[in-house]
Amino acid sequence: MTTSRFATRLNSFASRPQAEWPGLTGKPSLMQMAARAAKVEGLTDLDLNFPDHINANPREIARQLADLGLSVNGFAMRYYSSPAFKLGAFTNPDPAVRREAIDLTKAGIDAAREAGAGLMTLWLGQDGFDYAFQADYATLWQHEIDGIREVAAHDPDCWISLEYKPNEPRSYSLMPDAATTLLAIRDVGLPNLGVTLDFAHVLYADEQPAFAAALVARHSKLLGVHLNDGYAKRDDGLMVGAVHTLQTIELLRQIRRDGYSGAIYFDTFPDMTGLDPVRECEVNIATVKRMLGIVERIENDNRLSSAIDRQDAVASQAIVQEIMLGTP
Secondary structure (H helix, E strand, C coil): CCCCCEEEEHHHHHCCHHHHCCCCCCCCCHHHHHHHHCCCCCCCEEEEEECCCCCCCHHHHHHHHHHCCCEEEEEEECCCCCHHHHHCCCCCCCHHHHHHHHHHHHHHHHHHHHCCCCEEEECCCCCEECCCCCCCHHHHHHHHHHHHHHHHHHCCCCEEEEECCCCCCCCEECCCCHHHHHHHHHHHCCCCEEEEEEHHHHHHCCCCHHHHHHHHHHHCCEEEEEECECCCCCCCCECCCCCCHHHHHHHHHHHHHCCCCCCEEECCCHHHCCCCHHHHHHHHHHHHHHHHHHHHHHHCCHHHHHHHHHCCHHHHHHHHHHHHHCCC
16 A cells, blocks of 8 residues: 555544634634644545535635645535435435435535545435335335436546445445445446445444455455444444454555555544544554554565465464564
């Protein structure tokens, strides 16, 4: 892996607002949060939500971020602007609402391009169902494929990345796991599609993160990596390596082997419990750098590759633990 780019969730920097902006009433602005994020040592990029964060000309927003020393890694769609999207964006039973969602996404892609970004992430969390006998599954799937195909065709030079998640806000998401997402990409059939792996989403999809990454690399393209952690029951948004240290290191090794060169994005939630977002992000960056050092040592240890070839779990665990923790 050649990336030295680290991006983060901008809304994290609304955490503990009184510590940063005494006397602030209401929510901090886009640029207030960005200026706070710019204090993070080692942070290079931000992802912006559309339409939530775009309250001015995207080119001007990108210029102001550049003045802070930050680049725009990409945009991420948020389908909250219309209450009707609660019943689905691309899969809504009302064709007018589906059209609204598709047109909003096209506008988001145009805005991302104006900001100098070439990546749009689609998390289609509203597209799914809650009850048996609520929907015709073949119809839902076709609406989803048609919608993704139309927005991906809108700008062939912009990467469109599908971020899957088992549920929330719908009880069952139409894109719940890696395999289903790869099936959708195959059905759409356009070359500018790929996948974003969110570590916590992968965990509670009951997947092994490195295996999911390997499948994506085999059948599509890995366009985004969202690192965080959790207890595999929901989207906890904990700090990197807080629970699943070994699995995170294995994922970093896998994406390095597969040639991933995009940003490492921290989709963590310091704002949920009032953590210091600057320090939290700095620790995430330092953790990943240490993990990448471990990956480098793993790749240079011929004993491990031999143990993996034999599928010798005892030997591989002993070697990895020695590399991580030293000899007793």
